[in-house]
Amino acid sequence: MKVLVVAPNWIGDVLMAQPLLRFLKQDPSVELSVLASQWVAPVLEVMPQVDVVIGSELRHGALQWGERRRIARLVRSAGFQRAFVLPNSFKSALIPWLARVPERIGYASEARGGLLTCALPKPGRHVSMSEAYLRLAGAAEALPSPPELSVPPARSAEAREQFGLSAASEVVALCPGAEFGPAKQWPAHHFAQLADLIHASDPGQELVILGSTADRLIAGQIAAASKAPVRVLAGHTSLAEAIALISGARAVVSNDSGLMHIAAALGRPQVALFGSTDPRHTPPRSARAQVLWLHLECSPCFKRVCPLGHLNCLNGIEPASVKAALEIAAAS
């Protein structure tokens, strides 16, 4: 059976969809394709359950009618029998409907019931995202297992060489970005102090900053404030290259972000720093993760910008504590 999954648009959500993909592939007759934006497609390309990734140029929140019709023609010609629509937007259900996929399954939202052949009632907030995705396939009883990504060692070595990192050195990746907003970002001066502490304890380790083009500013601030040699790769790698570099890293320090979930899925030792969000809801799902969260009276507030103006939830996490947590993670 040819099955299409319309993927979510955020890296963390894509990883939380992996238990559903794993469940679907338990049926050996299933050929599994996933339709994904270019931003998240590289994550799906390193998921062993996915047979085909159909990359699209669709942007978050944009209708792009012409692009949707083009992809719908492609999907129709591929002859899919069933489609699971994971995002809850009206737009995300358009392509399977335009492509006339016979079974179109998703949650009822945004008045899109007419686009789906099976529109299930949305589960409450107490249901985890992985479980909600599994319920679409009638697999609520399947236990959501942690996400796992797999990068061949040769690909990791190739990425190191491409960015001038020594094959023998240990790399510590700093990921200071958080697309959601500054209330999830540990400050640049703290990252810089952490870089100094790491370098002082072992000058042989290579410090790299990973992230998107939006993270170039904070990456530059960290490099400028640090006395240690820090290589800024934020905005210079594709997501696929960043994944390959993380797969070979000794350890990763990040905010609550997509790269945090990627490090967890790759099983790398990591420290995850939480500010305005809640690690009980979206933790890095890895036994090798150390989570630092101050859990102040005001947290979690789930705001993009600190409504109190002081960001104590992140300012109060000391670089020395992060360094100590990093050593615990690296020894795990």
Ligand code: SF4
């Ligand atoms: S209100 Fe509290 S939890 Fe929210 S961003 Fe500010 S310090 Fe952090």
